[in-house]
Amino acid sequence: MGAFAALAAEAAACMRCPLHRTRTHVVFGAGSPDADLVFVGEAPGFYEDQEGEPFVGKSGALLTRLLGEIGLRRDDVYIANVLKCRPPENRDPLPGEIETCTSFLDRQMECIDPLVVVSLGNFATKYLLHTSVGITRLRGNRYRYGSRVLIPTFHPAAVLRGGVGKLDEMRKDFRLVRTTLDAGPARREVKIDLTKAEETTAPDVEQLGLF
Numbered sequence: 001m002g003a004f005a006a007l008a009a010e011a012a013a014c015m016r017c018p019l020h021r022t023r024t025h026v027v028f029g030a031g032s033p034d035a036d037l038v039f040v041g042e043a044p045g046f047y048e049d050q051e052g053e054p055f056v057g058k059s060g061a062l063l064t065r066l067l068g069e070i071g072l073r074r075d076d077v078y079i080a081n082v083l084k085c086r087p088p089e090n091r092d093p094l095p096g097e098i099e100t101c102t103s104f105l106d107r108q109m110e111c112i113d114p115l116v117v118v119s120l121g122n123f124a125t126k127y128l129l130h131t132s133v134g135i136t137r138l139r140g141n142r143y144r145y146g147s148r149v150l151i152p153t154f155h156p157a158a159v160l161r162g163g164v165g166k167l168d169e170m171r172k173d174f175r176l177v178r179t180t181l182d183a184g185p186a187r188r189e190v191k192i193d194l195t196k197a198e199e200t201t202a203p204d205v206e207q208l209g210l211f
């Protein structure tokens, strides 16, 4: 068994936090473990818990549609969540649950080693960028995430609630994803424009300069 399959098997049997008692399925992730692009959402919802797959239902359909608009299929990318089991009633994840579970996401990232990570929504963005700044302020730009580029965008569920304006902004973020992927591994060497970061976005995250 390869390292990634072993990690998935470990997650499938995990009982490290109380969420194992209320879950139907562990939702480890889906897609290609060799992907250049990884999406990270918050936690499984009702349908994800039932099916054991991330981003199914209307949110998943929107994600699939936006991927198609930049020439990608779900099988071309990897999709995961910060938390692998559904919090009851879709409540926010608790700090202890996050602390216990995120070693799975961290090890997924190490195995996949993508060029670009897209955080979907406030929760995943705040976790991955270690910031308290909200998604509305952060989206539209690229940030350093280890040796990778992180592009924050809205959660598809928020776009479904938020109408055409939010959808247009999410489309812009996906076009930025496409441009960044097309630039390839050279993005890992990009210089950080700290001055611009301090002027235009949160002081505690590093924004990457534009091409």
Ligand code: SF4
Binding pocket: 011, 014, 015, 016, 017, 018, 019, 020, 026, 083, 084, 085, 097, 100, 101
């Ligand atoms: S949420 Fe994470 S840590 Fe908690 S039981 Fe599920 S897989 Fe294990």
